[in-house]
Amino acid sequence: MTEVLETRGLRKAFGALQATDDVSLTLRAGEIHAIIGPNGAGKSTLIGQICGTLPPDSGSVHLNGVDVTGLSTQARAGRGLARTFQISQLAMEDTALQNVLLGAVGASKRAWRFWRPALRHADLRDRAEAALARVGLDGHAATVTAELSHGQRRQLEVAVALTLNPQVFIMDEPMAGLGAEGSARLTPLLDSLRQEAPILLVEHDMDAVFALADRISVLVYGRIIASGTVEDIRRDPAVRDAYLGDAE
Amino acid sequence: MGGVMRRELWVNAALWLGLICVPLWAHWAGEPFTITLATRAVIFAVAAVGLNIALGLGGLVSLGHAAFFGIGGYAMGILAFHAQNYQPLFEWPFVFEGSQSMPLIWVVAFAVSGLCAFVIGLLALRTSGVYFIMITLAFGQMFYFFSISWAAYGGEDGMLIYVRNGFPGLNTLDPIQFYGLCFAVLSAALLVQARLARSPFGLALNAARQVPERVRAVGLDPVRLRLLAFTLSGAITGLAGALFADLNRFVSPSMFSWQLSGEFIVFIIIGGTARLFGPVVGAMVFVGLEHLLGGLSEYWHVWFGALLLGIVLFGQGGVIGMIAGKARAHD
Structure with missing residues (x-):
C-alpha cells in the first residue's frame, strides 16, 4: 500500500518538556489510523507539526512522498491536507x-x-x-x-x-463534546470518508476509535509506545497499563 | 432574515434618492450653501466608505486613514499648484506642467494613496489589535509632520488653488455640477463595496476577520487578503481627499490630522459598522450637526460625543441597525 502521509523522527521540545519524541508514523491509502493517548501526551503538538502551525525541532513530514516540512499551513492545505479542529473554527x-x-x-x-x-x-x-x-x-x-x-x-x-480536494484528512477530536448519540451519528460518516482520503484520527472516544480504526498508535509523553491493529492494542499490556488502565 | 435584508435595501434606496433630491431642490430654491454642505457630507462619506472596506469587512481598525485622505489632497494640490504657477512638476523624461484636470488628478490620487496604503499595510499588518491601531496612527502622524515641514508646498500654511479643477464637459464651479461629480464617485464606491462584500474575496476577507486559522486551513493567507483590502481602502479614501481639496480649493496639513482619522471611524460607528450605507449616514449626521450645533456653540463636539455614546451604548449596529434591524449573513 502507498503511504499518503508520513512523519519521520519528529521531535519538538518546549523547554525541558519533550512534547514530541521521535515520532515516525505512516498513513496509507484507504485507512483510518487513530492516535490515542492520555491528556498531555502531545497529540495536539503532533497535529500542529503535521498541519504546519508548529515547526518541529527536527524530523520531517511527507505528503504523497513530497517533503512538506518547510511549507506553510496554507501551502499544505493547497496540496490536499484537509484538517478539522478540536475547537470548531x-x-x-x-x-x-x-x-x-x-x-x-x-x-x-x-x-x-x-x-x-x-x-x-x-x-x-x-x-x-x-x-x-x-x-x-x-x-x-x-x-x-x-x-x-x-x-x-x-x-x-x-x-x-x-x-x-482532500488527499488526507487530519481530524483533531471530531467527536469532542458530542456525547454518545452525536458520536454514533458521526461514526458512519467518518467510516465512509476513508474511501475519499485516508484519515489520521486523534480521538478520545474509544468506542469510535475501536469501531473505525484500521490501525492505532498510542502516544504517551510524546512517544509512540505501541502501534498496531485494534486487537493488538487491546491486548498490549503496556498500553493497558499506561492508558486504558482499568477502563475495561 | 429576508425581511431585514429587504428593509435595509429600502433604507439604502431612500438615502440614495435623498442625496439626489435634496441638492436638486436646493438648486431650484437657490440655496447653494445647502449644496455645499451636501457635497461635504458626500465627500466624507466616500472617505468613510473606503475605511469601511478595511474596518467593516476586514476588521482592521485603522487610526491613520487621514494619511490617505491627505495624500489624495496633496496629489491634487501639487498637480494644480504647478499648473497654475506654470512651473513644470518635472522636466525629464518629458516636461510635465502639472494638471488641473480632475480625471487625471483622481487617477493620481487613487494610485499614490493606494501605493502608500500597500507599503504601510505591509508593515502594519504584521501586527494586530491595539498595535495595529498605534502603528497606523504613527504613520498618519509621520505624514502630518512631513507636510508641515514641506516648505515647497506651503508647509504649515498649505496651498491655495485659485480655480477649481475642470472636468471635461462640466462647469465644476457650478455647485450642483460639482456635487453631481462627487455623488457619482460615492455611488461608484458604494457599488464597489457592495460587490466586493459578496464576492469570493469578500467571503474570504470576512472569514479572515472572524477565524484566521480556518482561512489558513483552506489554503488562503489572511494577511494577503487584508493587505489588498487595506490598499483598496486607502486608495478610495485618497480619492475622497482629492475631492475634498477641490471643494475647498485649499490643501493643508490639517487633512492629515489624526482627529480626522478618528472622525472617519466615528462616521462608520454612527451609521453602522460594515453596513453599506453606514458611512453615508454617519457623514450626513456629522456634517448636519456640525452646521446646526456649530452655529450655536464652538463646543458642539460635546453634543456630538453624547450622541456617539448613546449609539454605542444603546444602538444596535448604528443608525442603519436601529432602522433596518440587526445585520444578518446575506442570502
Whole structure:
C-alpha cells in the first residue's frame, strides 16, 4: 500500500518538556489510523507539526512522498491536507453554506475574484452544497452558524474539509463534546470518508476509535509506545497499563 | 432574515434618492450653501466608505486613514499648484506642467494613496489589535509632520488653488455640477463595496476577520487578503481627499490630522459598522450637526460625543441597525 502521509523522527521540545519524541508514523491509502493517548501526551503538538502551525525541532513530514516540512499551513492545505479542529473554527456570523463555500473558494484558488457574488459561482456552490448534503446538513444551508447546535457545527467542520480536494484528512477530536448519540451519528460518516482520503484520527472516544480504526498508535509523553491493529492494542499490556488502565 | 435584508435595501434606496433630491431642490430654491454642505457630507462619506472596506469587512481598525485622505489632497494640490504657477512638476523624461484636470488628478490620487496604503499595510499588518491601531496612527502622524515641514508646498500654511479643477464637459464651479461629480464617485464606491462584500474575496476577507486559522486551513493567507483590502481602502479614501481639496480649493496639513482619522471611524460607528450605507449616514449626521450645533456653540463636539455614546451604548449596529434591524449573513 502507498503511504499518503508520513512523519519521520519528529521531535519538538518546549523547554525541558519533550512534547514530541521521535515520532515516525505512516498513513496509507484507504485507512483510518487513530492516535490515542492520555491528556498531555502531545497529540495536539503532533497535529500542529503535521498541519504546519508548529515547526518541529527536527524530523520531517511527507505528503504523497513530497517533503512538506518547510511549507506553510496554507501551502499544505493547497496540496490536499484537509484538517478539522478540536475547537470548531467556523465563521459564526456566516451561514453554514458560506462556511463550506469558503473551503470551495480556497480549494479552487478563486479568492481573488472581486465582482461576481460567491454564491453565483455555480460550480463552487454545487461543491459546497454537496459537502453539506454529505454530512447531513443540507437542510441548514441558510442557518447562521451561531444558531447551529454543537453537534451540527462538528458536522460542518467535516463538511469544510470535504470541499478541499482532500488527499488526507487530519481530524483533531471530531467527536469532542458530542456525547454518545452525536458520536454514533458521526461514526458512519467518518467510516465512509476513508474511501475519499485516508484519515489520521486523534480521538478520545474509544468506542469510535475501536469501531473505525484500521490501525492505532498510542502516544504517551510524546512517544509512540505501541502501534498496531485494534486487537493488538487491546491486548498490549503496556498500553493497558499506561492508558486504558482499568477502563475495561 | 429576508425581511431585514429587504428593509435595509429600502433604507439604502431612500438615502440614495435623498442625496439626489435634496441638492436638486436646493438648486431650484437657490440655496447653494445647502449644496455645499451636501457635497461635504458626500465627500466624507466616500472617505468613510473606503475605511469601511478595511474596518467593516476586514476588521482592521485603522487610526491613520487621514494619511490617505491627505495624500489624495496633496496629489491634487501639487498637480494644480504647478499648473497654475506654470512651473513644470518635472522636466525629464518629458516636461510635465502639472494638471488641473480632475480625471487625471483622481487617477493620481487613487494610485499614490493606494501605493502608500500597500507599503504601510505591509508593515502594519504584521501586527494586530491595539498595535495595529498605534502603528497606523504613527504613520498618519509621520505624514502630518512631513507636510508641515514641506516648505515647497506651503508647509504649515498649505496651498491655495485659485480655480477649481475642470472636468471635461462640466462647469465644476457650478455647485450642483460639482456635487453631481462627487455623488457619482460615492455611488461608484458604494457599488464597489457592495460587490466586493459578496464576492469570493469578500467571503474570504470576512472569514479572515472572524477565524484566521480556518482561512489558513483552506489554503488562503489572511494577511494577503487584508493587505489588498487595506490598499483598496486607502486608495478610495485618497480619492475622497482629492475631492475634498477641490471643494475647498485649499490643501493643508490639517487633512492629515489624526482627529480626522478618528472622525472617519466615528462616521462608520454612527451609521453602522460594515453596513453599506453606514458611512453615508454617519457623514450626513456629522456634517448636519456640525452646521446646526456649530452655529450655536464652538463646543458642539460635546453634543456630538453624547450622541456617539448613546449609539454605542444603546444602538444596535448604528443608525442603519436601529432602522433596518440587526445585520444578518446575506442570502
